[in-house]
Amino acid sequence: MGKRFAAMLPQHIEFISKQHIFFVGSAPLSGEGHVNLSPKGYDSLRILSESEAVYLDLTGSGNETAAHLAENGRITLMFAAFEGQPLILRLYGKGRVILPGNEEWEKLEGYFPPLQGARQMIHISVYEVQTSCGFGVPLFQYEGDRNTLIQWAENKGEAGLDEYRQQKNAVSLDGLPSSYGEQA
Template sequence: MVKFYPSISEDLREWIFEQSLFFVASAPRTGKHVNLSPKGHPSHTLSLLTPTQAAYLDATGSGCETISHIYEPRNARVTLMFCSFGPSPRILRLFCRGRVIEKGDAEFGGWVRKMVEGGMEAPGGLEMEGGSGAGMDAEEKDETTEKGEEDGKMHLKAIRAIILLDVFKVQTSCGFAVPIFPSSSPPTSSSDGPEVSELLSPVPTSGYANRATLAKWTSFMVKKDGSLEPYRTGNNFRSLDGLPGLRSARRGRGEWVGVEGVLQWGRRVGGMWEGVLVGMVLMMVLMVVVGRL
């Protein structure tokens, strides 16, 4: 029951915003690790800007895998996955190519506003940003550090980047093996046909809720260090496979971002020495064979 689409239809868009969370997957071109991260309520962190373009707010965390994989030359592969934990089963994947817009970039503020226009709830602190192109740190201007996220809103203090995604393929599948989690949503008919609708069952009334932990941790770190920049500098400068991470973090460590990009290219090419060696041997063999003809 797998189906593919070239873009996000209106009914899939509505379904996406009804889900409680989504997952982001990425990987380096070479390396040992494939990253998979859960993300919060789509309505609070995700925006569908067009049928083929999406974006989500990337909160400060202990790693920077997705950012590093997008920055890696000739990579930028990202997959978003949504799945229903309610009575109507479905899995949806967005296959994308990504771009990182860091908080310090001049276009950051403008993209946040575009995301709000695309369906995302306005994050806390947005009113403190300047014009549509402002990229200033709201955390340096917000003195209400005790404010939590009980209302479910992400605050700009906690955000380190926007991940902008160009969607080139959409996939849906049955999701029959995904367990049901208590939800306040009643059973509905399935888009996969009446035979699937017959499998739907009622579930207890309960559900997911946003944590206030991120806001409280952010407030603590802002009080302690003045902002989240020291934390990002210490934790978000490299991926698990050694790829360059958040540019602002690398600058904070005194790295030359442009030079590091050249070195990364050199390491990537150097890692292909086996293929280069095999190619040279085959070329020599071919020259010998041709010379004897």
């Protein structure tokens, strides 16, 4: 049976720190809009406190999470044990975008390795943690991070990334503006 907690316990934080992948879920308020679910990798997540997390978000084919957060702030992060003891852990929270150049960005960027293509950080104020068994999650062995996204961003360069973000990241699939679109 699943268990619910008001904040992350030390064992939750330890489990999260060992994961190589996590998933981000968000959705617009409209029941007609797209639910977004994105896998995230690299060394891009930090737990700031028992009720606070932040991840470095790299440029991708869309920017659904930022658009959904601008509209309603709802976000879920999910972690699943693909090695060792089975467990699924979800962080439910309110999220917001932190853009480069922001004072908060300057404060937090040192927590992360420099990753080419970083476009924003997503800060999550966690209001509930849920764990469940994960008995049905298969075992996988971690082989390493792909370097394809980083190489793609390096090849684009900053000017190319800015142009790409204007074309692909300013508006969600449902026409909602993302925080990147607001700064354009």
